[in-house]
Amino acid sequence: MLYNQEFLDRLENSIRAALPQWAMPETASVRLLTISENATYLAENGDTRMIIRVHRPAYHTREQILSELAWIEALRRDGVVETPEPIPTVDGALLTSFSDGDTERFAVAFTYLKGSEPDADAEGAKWYGKLGEINARLHAHAKMWQKPAGFDRKVWNFDTILGERAYWGDWRAAMGLTADGKAILEKVHTRLASKLAAYGEEPDRFGLVHCDMRAANLLVDGNRLAVIDFDDCGMSWFAYDFAAAISFLEADPVAPTLQDAWVEGYRRVAPFSAKDEAALPMFVMLRRMQLTAWLASHSETPTAETLGTGFTDGTVALAERYLSR
Known part of the structure; x- marks a missing residue:
C-alpha cells in the first residue's frame, strides 16, 4: 500500500522542493497525472510545462534508469520515434533524487508532449x-x-x-x-x-x-x-x-x-x-x-x-x- 494519500502529499511537497533543480520555482503548479509503477506529475509555470516521474523504490537502480534515458536519447537522435525529451537539471544531470525518510527517491523530468490516448x-x-x-x-x-x-x-x-x-x-x-x-x-x-x-x-x-x-x-x-x-x-x-x-x-x-x-x-x-x-x-x-x-x-x-x-x-x-x- 505504497501510494496512500499521506505518501502522495509528502511526495508532492518533495517535488515542489526539487523544482528549482529544473529552473522552475517551488510555487509552480504540481498535479498528479498517473500512479502505476511510478508516480507521474505535471508541473506548470506560466507557459512552461514538464513531466516529472518519481520512481517506485526498489524497482529500478540508478544505472537502469540512466540506461533507459540513454536509449530514449538515441531513439530521438536517430529519428526513430517521437517521444518526450529527458530534461537535465541545471547541473546537467538527467537523474536526481531526494530523501523520503530513510528512502532515496529517484526522479526524472521530460518535456511535455501534447496528445491524447487513441480510441x-x-x-x-x-x-x-x-x-x-x-x-x-x-x-x-x-x-x-x-x-x-x-x-x-x-x-x-x-x-x-x-x-x-x-x-x-x-x-x-x-x-x-x-x-x-x-x-x-x-x-x-x-x-x-x-x-x-x-x-x-x-x-x-x-x-x-x-x-x-x-x-x-x-x-x-x-x-x-x-x-x-x-x-x-x-x-x-x-x-x-x-x-x-x-x-x-x-x-x-x-x-x-x-x-x-x-x-x-x-x-x-x-x-x-x-x-x-x-x-x-x-x-x-x-x-x-x-x-x-x-x-x-x-x-x-x-x-x-x-x-x-x-x-x-x-x-x-x-x-x-x-x-x-
Missing part, C-alpha cells in the same frame, strides 16, 4: 497500423544500436514474467481467483513455459523492446502518434511488444482487428514471419497473466481498484479459449 474502437486499425511501423523501427534500431558502457535493463523472459523471479508478483495471488480458475491458469502456465522454450530467445526475436506500448502510453495529436513511458523497456521477445500494446484489450472484440493492423504495419517496415505471427496469441496470454499478477501486487493503484476481481475472471475465460485452441 481503439473508433480508429484502432489506423493507430495500431502506425504502431506496428513504430515497433518495427524500434526493433531494427535495437538490433544495431551500440549500447553504452554500463547499460543495464531488466530481462523480461518466462522466469521474470511468470516464473520464480517474476518482477510483478505471483498470478496465483490474483484477486478473487477460485480453485477452478487456478487449475486452468496452472495448465496455461505449463503450456506457456513449454512453448516459449521452443520459440527460443535468438537475437532475431529477442532484444531490447519498449515492453509497455499500451494505449495509455500512446499520444495522438492530429495524424501524429507518439510513444511515452520507456520505464519498462528491457530485453524480451520482439513479438511481446504487440501483447503489451493490447494490454487490457485482450478479450475485446476489436483485438483481432488491432492485431491484423499491427502486423500489416510492421511488415510495411520490416519482415515479420508467419511463425512470429502465429506466436502472438501465446504472448497475449503471457502478458494477460502478468497483468493479473501486477494487479494483485499493486492493489493500491487506481487501476487495480477499478478492475478488481472482474479482471481475474476475464483472465480465466481468456485462458480457457487459449487452451481450446
Whole structure:
C-alpha cells in the first residue's frame, strides 16, 4: 500500500522542493497525472510545462534508469520515434533524487508532449497500423544500436514474467481467483513455459523492446502518434511488444482487428514471419497473466481498484479459449 494519500502529499511537497533543480520555482503548479509503477506529475509555470516521474523504490537502480534515458536519447537522435525529451537539471544531470525518510527517491523530468490516448474502437486499425511501423523501427534500431558502457535493463523472459523471479508478483495471488480458475491458469502456465522454450530467445526475436506500448502510453495529436513511458523497456521477445500494446484489450472484440493492423504495419517496415505471427496469441496470454499478477501486487493503484476481481475472471475465460485452441 505504497501510494496512500499521506505518501502522495509528502511526495508532492518533495517535488515542489526539487523544482528549482529544473529552473522552475517551488510555487509552480504540481498535479498528479498517473500512479502505476511510478508516480507521474505535471508541473506548470506560466507557459512552461514538464513531466516529472518519481520512481517506485526498489524497482529500478540508478544505472537502469540512466540506461533507459540513454536509449530514449538515441531513439530521438536517430529519428526513430517521437517521444518526450529527458530534461537535465541545471547541473546537467538527467537523474536526481531526494530523501523520503530513510528512502532515496529517484526522479526524472521530460518535456511535455501534447496528445491524447487513441480510441481503439473508433480508429484502432489506423493507430495500431502506425504502431506496428513504430515497433518495427524500434526493433531494427535495437538490433544495431551500440549500447553504452554500463547499460543495464531488466530481462523480461518466462522466469521474470511468470516464473520464480517474476518482477510483478505471483498470478496465483490474483484477486478473487477460485480453485477452478487456478487449475486452468496452472495448465496455461505449463503450456506457456513449454512453448516459449521452443520459440527460443535468438537475437532475431529477442532484444531490447519498449515492453509497455499500451494505449495509455500512446499520444495522438492530429495524424501524429507518439510513444511515452520507456520505464519498462528491457530485453524480451520482439513479438511481446504487440501483447503489451493490447494490454487490457485482450478479450475485446476489436483485438483481432488491432492485431491484423499491427502486423500489416510492421511488415510495411520490416519482415515479420508467419511463425512470429502465429506466436502472438501465446504472448497475449503471457502478458494477460502478468497483468493479473501486477494487479494483485499493486492493489493500491487506481487501476487495480477499478478492475478488481472482474479482471481475474476475464483472465480465466481468456485462458480457457487459449487452451481450446
